[in-house]
Amino acid sequence: MSYDVALVGSGFSAICTAAHLLSSLPADASIAIVGDESDFGRGTAYRTELPYHRLNVPAGRMSVFPDRADDFLDWLRENGIGDDPLLFASRGDYGLYLRDRLASLLRSREQRARVDFIRAKASACLPDDESGFAFTLENGERLHAQNVVLCLGVGAASLPVQTITKDEARPQHVIGHCWQPGWLSRVKAGDRICILGSGLTMIDQVLTLRGKGHRGPIHVLSRRGLVPHPHISPPLPPVDPCLPKDTTEISCLLRALREQVRSGIPWRTVMDGLRPKTQSLWQSLTPEQRGRFLRHALPWWNIHRHRIAPEVHAAFEKLMTEGVLEIHAGYLRSVDEQDEGIVLRYRRRHTQILRELQVDWVVNCTGMERAGIGHSRLLETMRDDGVLLLDSLGLGVEVDEQSRLLRADGLTWPGLFAAGALTAGRFWEITAVPDIRVQAQRIAQCVADRVSSRHRISAQV
Template sequence: MATLTRTDIAVIGGGLSASAVIAELVDRLPPSTTIGVVAPKGRRGRGVAYGTTDDRHLLNVPAGRMSLFSTDPDHFVRWLRQKAAGYGPHDFVPRRIYGDYVRDSLASAIRRTGNRSAVSFFDAEATGFAATDEGGYPFRLSNGDVVAGQSAVLCVGGAPAGLPLPAGAVDPAVADRLVADPWKADWIGAIEPDATVLFVGTGLTMIDQLVSLVGRGHRGPIHAMSRRGLLPHPHREPRPPAVALDLDPARDGLAAALSELRRAAGRIDDWRALMDGLRPSTQRLWDGLAPAQRRQFMRHLLPYWNAHRHRVAPAVNAEVEALRRTGRVHIRAGWLESITDAGGRARVSFRPRGTHGLETLTADVVVNCCGPDRCPSLQSSPLLVDLAARGVVTPDPTGLGIAVDRDSAVIAADGRRLRGLYAVGPLTAGTFWEITAVPEIRAQAAGVADNLARRYAN
């Protein structure tokens, strides 16, 4: 028989965004309130990004900028001194360790609540709204139970982006040669060490999979392909001082803003200073763009933004560049056309960038490294599909996640701001854009916690 549990605030999800929200809530809510957290036990505090067990997978930001709390910027560094000696504020720490830190911080926040709000965990996934007479937000769980929150916070992550191919372009006969989600299977352990590997995508996910593959002794040819063949740039340490630049793409247009950015980069020693100087004003710039300009940015400039903005640790970059110099790894720019069977292998047809003809590459395994959706679409989980069908959520006008206001409150299909329903993290990228990094997520989580605390203070 299904169990119904009532709670004041239901937090849906268990990764970084959810952990940040819970850690902020328990320090603000009165003792009479309850928090119910719906997330499979293994994902709590980790999600995909910090669920890796491979210590070759490093943070892409130095430890000194990765505190879970805006009001305590040295929190992670102090934790490292106690739990992972040998790392300092300028180190690029293994993501596994950061996952330990998030889980530890969440557990500590719950333990220190004393006589404040009680936190309960539900080892399941939310799959949709339940058909009950409960008010608020009753969520149906994958185990058949129901958690009904008077308020709720959606911290739903995105599914992996699919291969950039039209329907029917992949021969079903090569299904066992394709790795749709490299984080869900030990595909490396299942292939021969001399196998030919093709990574589709050349961003951060590919970098992670590449260093794991080579680190486990792979000897065969490795190819990586994306439409532009762009790799993430490395950080440079010591970090150059940020240089502010007065840009107004909403007024001058994206092309003019890009030209000015390029001219400014030519006047300084390191373009990274400009990218870091843009960070405080990124949200203002995004807010100023009309929907058509945002779509133009996504269509033409996003790959370049990602390569320059989301950089990799210097040590990881050095390893990748060494593999390229020795011919172990080949980076290609082109458009996939089809994947067909070639006697038990995968024949990949593609059009090299700048040409009109087709070429083929035969691989033993094709690995989808397109990464997660830039933000979750409404089709990325059964929960979002159900909420959209009920009109509870609606797509952001740019197609980036769901519509929310500046307080992160969910906007329903009829345009209403839903009382007590919030979203945090990548699901809100249409409004907040740079909402995949820790500094932005922790600030958003604190804001949502403030709003909920005011509601329950009365």
């Protein structure tokens, strides 16, 4: 099987890139979409059917097409859901929107490239003699593509400490990856739960538990005990950040932002004004400055930058006010699974005091894995084969400004791209829809130019 382009992955980056490819490739082109998810494009984030799982960005900024800003709003209106651009729509509705828009493009019979969905995982990808790439699939099949876009995201971080298990045969109540299937159905209404990590994923899990009938106590343990801030409604207009022009030292940048906020400007407006500049600012930092930001400023960046819908924050705050949920700031020392439950030991932040929590479940929500590829056999094989390089800060893979993968000699692989969170080392702000859709459009245009050029040359031969 040979294709002009292969998309590898099943989440938002893949569906967004596919939509832009279908809009830009010539009609005689061919696309292979390789992934093992039955519900292509929705992924874990947008497959949820729980109404309290909300987008963290207002509907007016969530169109999959950068040049059709109201497309998602049009879909909401057509489906009788609403027409407010400030609405924080449910993630399930957004997943349905993605499905419908892709289906509409696939139904078009005019000037549309051929698309084959290949339900399989790719295990290897190597450049071949035809100036393209050869894939080996886990089902034993092989395929060739002139262009490849890796849309595989990054994996979840492992547990910060090793679990001491008393009986290997009993069902495990230490959940290493919160999105693994099945564990929620085993939780009893009164079970005591500890969630490791206090970011957006933690909030999702807390609301999921309550929505499924859980009424027991919930503890949240993270090193700093910081939780995401809410959006305010209606939002205030963004304000341009006053950044120093003669330095990119992290301490100086943060000091300038703090001074602007202390002068009376609401911090949300400063953060929103900073957002369009974030990618260029990140790329102006040296590797040492980026590392310093990740070590010292990242937790505070996350809770101010990645805010949650007001109604989600209200539901979360209610649980804290009622004493159902308690936040602990400290450093995990051990997880000991015993007959009577699980004992966690941690050191309280800023002290040498050791505390214990006894719970029935421990759920890992500590964020993304460093290096970003442990979840994918394909990416690990490509690294071992020298086809891709890991970002030096452990944020994903090395790419250039056009999202093409870098080779060991510093050059790029023509026709080999990565999209989405895998490219955070280059772009940093590349996990939200407004950023990924722009990247996907640019990748699709690069691929379309290569395919059109190759087809013209073939026609002349």
